[in-house]
Amino acid sequence: MIWFEGALSVKAVMLSGRRTVAKLIVDQRKKDKDTAFILRQAAQREIPVERWEREAIDQQASGRTHGGILALAGERQYQMVEDCLKDPKPFVAVLEGIEDPFNLGYAFRTLYAAGCSGVLMGSRDWQNAQATIVKSSAGASEQLPWCLCEDIGEAVRQCRQAGCVLYCAQRSEAIDYYDADFNQPLVLAIGGELRGLSRDILKQSDQNIVIPYARPVRSALNGTSAVAAISFEVVRQRR
Structure with a gap:
């Protein structure tokens, strides 16, 4: 408990x-x-x-x-991929490599506010961090469907088979995220700043996207900042 x-x-x-x-x-x-x-x-x-x-x-x-x-x-009941695809125009988020529970909570809070329909993550035991995640997300992590996937790549394939377009936050062969079409069923994959996205996710990408910076910056934004920037472009396009 x-x-x-x-x-x-x-x-x-x-x-x-x-x-x-x-x-x-x-x-x-x-x-x-x-x-x-x-x-x-x-x-x-x-x-x-x-x-x-x-x-x-x-x-x-x-x-x-x-x-x-x-x-x-008690322990949280996690959802299935199908639970994230119930919206007429799903906006599913894939989070990889965001391991700090405070940062994960902030990401949930942002995604919930932006209308995300569910979050996919790799399987991990968050038991000892759940109170922190709930608090830092202002309760949003309890409201959003949350799937812990034994095979995150297969979960993404399931979303794509259901008609979602996969956008990966990855610099190579990328377009500015302003130029992406988020007004359609989509999966948005964002990795942590240390390891980024896994190979299985990247090879499925329909289009890589990048956040354009106002000055030369060698280091990427952290995962939670990228979640905030891109997810509210989804909001803007869908208004």
């Missing part, structure tokens, strides 16, 4: 339905509207609620930004 801290994380964990929530811990002095909403939702879902002194919550929590609300919940 994992402790999630703060109202945003607790609401996301509780409302997404992708975890079993064992109980909520709430500061016995909290009586604001947000807390009242959380308590109503917990009652509807028959989630036990315990009211604790703030000092006891401080001792249980890992930090001091919990706002007096904690949730004890």
Whole structure:
């Protein structure tokens, strides 16, 4: 079981339905509207609620930004590739090599805001980082379909067979991302700055794209910055 801290994380964990929530811990002095909403939702879902002194919550929590609300919940239920393709015009993201849980959370937060329909990643145990990912994503990682794929290349092939065009953030043989056509079913693949995208993803690319810089820069943007720039070009084109 994992402790999630703060109202945003607790609401996301509780409302997404992708975890079993064992109980909520709430500061016995909290009586604001947000807390009242959380308590109503917990009652509807028959989630036990315990009211604790703030000092006891401080001792249980890992930090001091919990706002007096904690949730004890189980492992996340991950989705299948098909769950990312349900939108009429899917926007699927492939993330490779983003290993810092804070950065991964920021990427989820951006993708959720940009209308992404699901995230594909290689198989990895994120158990010990889930609370950090949920918090840094402001709960977005619980809302988005998230697939951990034993074979990420095969997952991308499945998306392409369903009619998605694969754009890879890769400099070789690339066009400016402003010139790409994102107003169609698509898979956007972005790698971390250390290792980039895997060979199996790159060899499937329908078109490589690059972010044009305003001055000569030898090093690439980090993965989360690239996610932000490109995903909101998707938003702009689809408006």
